[in-house]
Amino acid sequence: xxxxxxxxxxxxxxxxxxxxxxxxxxxxxxxxxxxxxxxxxxxxxxxxxxxxxxxxxxxxxxxxxxxxxxxxxxxxxxxxxxxxxxxxxxxxxxxxxxxxxxxxxxxxxxxxxxxxxxxxxxxxxxxxxxxxxxxxxxxxxxxxxxxxxxxxxxxxxxxxxxxxxxxxxxxxxxxxxxxxxxxxxxxxxxxxxxxxxxxxxxxxxxxxxxxxxxxxxxxxxxxxxxxxxxxxxxxxxxxxxxxxxxxxxxxxxxxxxxxxxxxxxxxxxxxxxxxxxxxxxxxxxxxxxxxxxxxxxxxxxxxxxxxxxxxxxxxxxxxxxxxxxxxxxxxxxxxxxxxxxxxx
Amino acid sequence: xxxxxxxxxxxxxxxxxxxxxxxxxxxxxxxxxxxxxxxxxxxxxxxxxxxxxxxxxxxxxxxxxxxxxxxxxxxxxxxxxxxxxxxxxxxxxxxxxxxxxxxxxxxxxxxxxxxxxxxxxxxxxxxxxxxxxxxxxxxxxxxxxxxxxxxxxxxxxxxxxxxxxxxxxxxxxxxxxxxxxxxxxxxxxxxxxxxxxxxxxxxxxxxxxxxxxxxxxxxxxxxxxxxxxxxxxxxxxxxxxxxxxxxxxxxxxxxxxxxxxxxxxxxxxxxxxxxxxxxxxxxxxxxxxxxxxxxxxxxxxxxxxxxxxxxxxxxxxxxxxxxxxxxxxxxxxxxxxxxxxxxxxxxxxxxxxxxxxxxxxxxxxxxxxxxxxxxxxxxxxxxxxxxxxxxxxxxxxxxxxxxxxxxxxxxxxxxxxxxxxxxxxxxxxxxxxxxxxxxxxxxxxxxxxxxxxxxxxxxxxxxxxxxxxxxxxxxxxxxxxxxxxxxxxxxxxxxxxxxxxxxxxxxxxxxxxxxxxxxxxxxxxxxxxxxxxxxxxxxxxxxxxxxxxxxxxxxxxxx
Numbered sequence: 001x002x003x004x005x006x007x008x009x010x011x012x013x014x015x016x017x018x019x020x021x022x023x024x025x026x027x028x029x030x031x032x033x034x035x036x037x038x039x040x041x042x043x044x045x046x047x048x049x050x051x052x053x054x055x056x057x058x059x060x061x062x063x064x065x066x067x068x069x070x071x072x073x074x075x076x077x078x079x080x081x082x083x084x085x086x087x088x089x090x091x092x093x094x095x096x097x098x099x100x101x102x103x104x105x106x107x108x109x110x111x112x113x114x115x116x117x118x119x120x121x122x123x124x125x126x127x128x129x130x131x132x133x134x135x136x137x138x139x140x141x142x143x144x145x146x147x148x149x150x151x152x153x154x155x156x157x158x159x160x161x162x163x164x165x166x167x168x169x170x171x172x173x174x175x176x177x178x179x180x181x182x183x184x185x186x187x188x189x190x191x192x193x194x195x196x197x198x199x200x201x202x203x204x205x206x207x208x209x210x211x212x213x214x215x216x217x218x219x220x221x222x223x224x225x226x227x228x229x230x231x232x233x234x235x236x237x238x239x240x241x242x243x244x245x246x247x248x249x250x251x252x253x254x255x256x257x258x259x260x261x262x263x264x265x266x267x268x269x270x271x272x273x274x275x276x277x278x279x280x281x282x283x284x285x286x287x288x289x290x291x292x293x294x295x296x297x298x299x300x301x302x303x304x305x306x307x308x309x310x311x312x313x314x315x316x317x318x319x320x321x322x323x324x325x326x327x328x329x330x331x332x333x334x335x336x337x338x339x340x341x342x343x344x
Numbered sequence: 345x346x347x348x349x350x351x352x353x354x355x356x357x358x359x360x361x362x363x364x365x366x367x368x369x370x371x372x373x374x375x376x377x378x379x380x381x382x383x384x385x386x387x388x389x390x391x392x393x394x395x396x397x398x399x400x401x402x403x404x405x406x407x408x409x410x411x412x413x414x415x416x417x418x419x420x421x422x423x424x425x426x427x428x429x430x431x432x433x434x435x436x437x438x439x440x441x442x443x444x445x446x447x448x449x450x451x452x453x454x455x456x457x458x459x460x461x462x463x464x465x466x467x468x469x470x471x472x473x474x475x476x477x478x479x480x481x482x483x484x485x486x487x488x489x490x491x492x493x494x495x496x497x498x499x500x501x502x503x504x505x506x507x508x509x510x511x512x513x514x515x516x517x518x519x520x521x522x523x524x525x526x527x528x529x530x531x532x533x534x535x536x537x538x539x540x541x542x543x544x545x546x547x548x549x550x551x552x553x554x555x556x557x558x559x560x561x562x563x564x565x566x567x568x569x570x571x572x573x574x575x576x577x578x579x580x581x582x583x584x585x586x587x588x589x590x591x592x593x594x595x596x597x598x599x600x601x602x603x604x605x606x607x608x609x610x611x612x613x614x615x616x617x618x619x620x621x622x623x624x625x626x627x628x629x630x631x632x633x634x635x636x637x638x639x640x641x642x643x644x645x646x647x648x649x650x651x652x653x654x655x656x657x658x659x660x661x662x663x664x665x666x667x668x669x670x671x672x673x674x675x676x677x678x679x680x681x682x683x684x685x686x687x688x689x690x691x692x693x694x695x696x697x698x699x700x701x702x703x704x705x706x707x708x709x710x711x712x713x714x715x716x717x718x719x720x721x722x723x724x725x726x727x728x729x730x731x732x733x734x735x736x737x738x739x740x741x742x743x744x745x746x747x748x749x750x751x752x753x754x755x756x757x758x759x760x761x762x763x764x765x766x767x768x769x770x771x772x773x774x775x776x777x778x779x780x781x782x783x784x785x786x787x788x789x790x791x792x793x794x795x796x797x798x799x800x801x802x803x804x805x806x807x808x809x810x811x812x813x814x815x816x817x818x819x820x821x822x823x824x825x826x827x828x829x830x831x832x833x834x835x836x837x838x839x840x841x842x843x844x845x846x847x848x849x850x851x852x853x854x855x856x857x858x859x860x861x862x863x864x865x866x867x868x869x870x871x872x873x874x875x876x877x878x879x880x881x882x883x884x885x886x887x888x889x890x891x892x893x894x895x896x897x898x899x900x901x902x903x
Contacts, residue, residue: 207763209754216751219740226700226730226737227752227805228721287742287789 029286032336036283036293036329040300047307056310060186068180068188070302072097072252075194076273077280077294078201079245082238083144084277084289085205087218088137090239091148091270093246095155096126098265100250102159102168105260109171118173123247129155130243134236152267159262169259180255190252194295197245202291214238215288275326276301282333301325393418393591394473394560399449399460401434401615405825408434410615412449416608418557419589421582423602423623426612427635427885428850432595435612436564440475441468453560472559474549478568482545484534489516491533492548523547524584539574542566543581550590557589564595568686579605597685599628599889613637632890636882655712656844657697657728657813662706665692666868669706674813674844679835681859682848683884689868690848691733694815697846698730699723710813724752727812731803731819733848738802739790745801746772746786752805771808779804780830796827803831807838814838816847820854832858852884864888 047057056062076093083090100122107118133151137144182189205211213234217224225231254260279301280293304325305318394416401409409431416422426432437443438460439451445460452458453471468475482491489512493499499511516529525543527536533544546561553559563582567575575598583605586592596602602609606623611634618634633639655673662670666689674680684690695701697708699717707714710726717723723730729752732738740748749772750757757764772786781797781804790798799819806814816835820828835845835858849855855862862879864872864887872887 207765209758209763212747212754212763215743215747216740219742220736222737223740223751226698226720226732228719228724230719230721 028336032286036296040296043304053307053310057307064188066302066306068190070298071190071194072249073272074298075197075249077276078197079242080273080277081289082241085218086214086235086238088144090242092152094266094270095152096129096246097250099155099159100126100247101254101260104251104254105168105172108173109168115173119251122251123244126247127240127244130240134239138232138235163262165262167259167261176255177258198291198295279326279329282329391418393454395452397450399445400447402446407615412617414610418591420607421586421592421605423606423609424595430612431615438463441465475562476545476549478565480545482533487530487532488527488544489513489529492516492519519547519551538570539577542578560591562593599631628890632886636886658709660707664704668868670870672863676844678860679845679858681855681862683855683862683888684865688865690865691817694817729806729811730815733817739798741791745783745788745790748790748801749775749805775804796823799823811843814843814845818849852881856880
């Protein structure tokens with residue numbers, strides 16, 4: 001923490017702890033805050049400079065590949081952030097994206113709906129699923145993990161029934177597919193979409209009273225109610241946003257793959273998104289789910305795995321790396337956070 | 345007074361222990377038959393099993409217990425009463441071994457003495473002191489049998505350590521029969537009525553005693569959460585246990601229970617022994633006089649009305665939850681204190697006024713206009729602020745001090761599609777200075793502030809809104825003495841700035857100091873309203889205690 005700027009009127013508050021401890025805790029906080037961006041830089045430098053991987057890793061195609069592959073996961077992580085901030089899980093984001101790609105593809109292929117409307121339809125569909133989830137969680141009061149897990153199962157079943165487990169690849173708007181593979185100023189278009197969504201999410205969560213309300217509910221729902229927040233309504237809205245963003249992620253998936261596959265968009269993607277959100281919560285604003293942290297987490301993992309793959313490491317190592325990164329980050333962050341708070 | 349206590353004590357030593365039948369109200373108590381173990385009954389009775397000698401306890405700045413000596417005899421119900429801060433809980437804590445005497449004293453259980461500076465939970469257990477606290481520490485989602493087994497261990501089959509359910513049930517059945525608790529051992533505890541839950545907790549505490557004449561059962565306000573008819577059930581059971589030879593030390597605020605069940609009663613006042621008396625024949629009035637420390641003046645105590653020109657907030661015939669037909673008016677610029685025992689409905693009253701608890705019947709008026717708050721933000725919009733009793737209902741521990749300060753007015757910083765965080769921080773620094781909150785910066789995590797500073801910040805959160813009516817529920821609970829003073833200084837500032845305040849606190853000294861008038865709440869009813877010069881500790885204590893447990897309001901309300 002830096003020194004408070006601005007004049008404090010007389011009766012300046014006294015420090016509650018000795019200065020040395022204060023300094024130590026400030027150092028710890030900064031280590032914690034910037035560990036993840038630091039690691040991302042280390043990973044990028046290491047794989048770029050290592051002779052075994054450098055050439056391929058540095059290549060523009062590889063960087064683009066990683067960047068655009070992760071855009072879908074990034075939007076999914078944003079979707080999962082809103083319920084997480086107010087203390088709830090949305091375990092259905094991956095499957096909502098999976099269903100949404102079928103919606104957008106079917107709308108275009110079978111009903112010849114123009115692209116913009118198809119997209120709106122898919123996002124709307126996600127929002128309706130979110131509304132249903134939020135309603136059961138906030139108003140009926142069922143555990144969100146169970147509710148969204150159930151939703152996820154139903155959606156998976158319906159997708160498999162409707163598509164007969166076949167991909168939809170005919171009749172998809174070429175504009176959408178082009179968007180999924182085109183670059184602007186050398187950067188994939190889908191990355192701009194992720195950037196836009198992330199900026200909006202950051203703004204909403206950090207710079208509006210609405211975001212503060214969600215954080216308050218996540219911190220202490222009873223207290224939130226007693227400062228006049230409509231807890232049920234706010235939680236409900238978080239699930240609606242989550243659903244809508246997951247719907248958008250589904251559209252992104254179709255753009256990237258050029259088709260809608262009943263196998264794409266699954267609980268596995270949900271886990272990846274949630275893990276990124278958790279990993280991100282150890283950084284930038286430690287102890288809080290935050291957009292920038294989640295985005296850094298996604299690219300830290302993605303570039304690490306890409307580098308390892310180029311180095312010829314077997315694919316099972318990816319899973320281990322992935323799990324270990326999450327495990328270590330969360331444990332270290334908890335330990336540091338506790339030390340900082342003076343709890344031993 | 346202390347001498348009187350010793351006198352009665354001495355005379356009791358020589359005399360016979362009065363029969364249980366002598367206690368007034370024992371007619372309603374269960375049949376004296378069905379003792380679980382009549383054998384040692386006769387043998388054990390009349391002997392001192394617990395002797396507390398010269399017990400003292402000092403805290404920085406206060407003496408909680410001052411040379412207190414008590415003797416408790418086998419097979420009796422011995423009640424311990426006293427006002428807030430009389431030293432009851434300090435004494436119980438020392439007996440339980442969670443705190444120690446200082447400078448000390450001696451505690452003798454069944455001939456074996458222990459220095460009071462060395463008590464520990466292990467000592468208490470081995471000495472045969474069994475505690476059942478107000479919070480029963482039972483497991484609602486487990487069955488009665490599992491609850492009974494959880495402290496002592498489950499019967500298991502040898503190789504795989506699997507629970508032998510049939511044996512567990514049989515054991516539970518035996519225990520329940522021994523303590524005459526008629527419940528099915530396989531029922532979940534949450535499905536039992538409250539009195540039976542308490543009895544299961546008692547059975548659990550006593551199950552390892554081989555006979556009733558062993559050990560001492562210490563009950564700390566066991567009837568607080570019980571409705572009236574269940575209190576009867578519990579008291580009858582306690583009487584039966586005592587008749588069977590069980591020694592019971594009962595801490596209670598409800599004097600009516602003392603009159604009904606006690607064989608003897610010890611009164612503590614300001615940390616000193618006020619008296620130990622033979623209970624049969626004693627009246628509530630006598631007890632109140634001993635607790636308060638002076639004779640009662642039965643002068644006029646006015647009943648409040650809701651109609652007055654200068655009333656800002658009023659309740660008329662309001663019922664809901666524990667509250668029964670509550671009528672009162674809060675005057676402009678006044679600090680109205682509310683005094684009542686736990687369970688009297690004092691917290692529910694504030695919640696209702698804040699729109700956080702439904703009003704079943706009656707009307708609430710704000711500035712003469714009837715209001716029905718559908719939710720908390722309705723009440724907030726109308727200028728009402730509420731600081732709840734428990735900081736777990738008001739603190740956002742994971743967030744910063746700044747965010748906690750602006751939790752009730754963040755929207756004020758939102759204009760032009762921006763949250764003006766710099767202005768928010770500026771205001772936070774100003775509040776920190778104005779309310780002398782000790783913090784390194786407004787960005788400090790709330791969890792790292794001391795309890796007193798957290799509470800100051802929460803009060804400040806609401807005073808920022810310049811409320812018309814400020815509702816404070818135990819605003820100084822768990823707060824150090826310096827912060828207490830500061831919190832009330834802030835409250836007075838708010839009053840000077842035009843707020844009116846209702847404050848609930850169980851610290852009657854504090855209540856007397858800060859309140860202009862005091863409302864006495866007893867079992868959901870307003871039984872009296874004190875005005876100066878009656879707004880003082882002994883008067884409040886007297887009225888709170890003397891009506892406790894009595895169904896009807898105290899008849900002292902001549903205009």
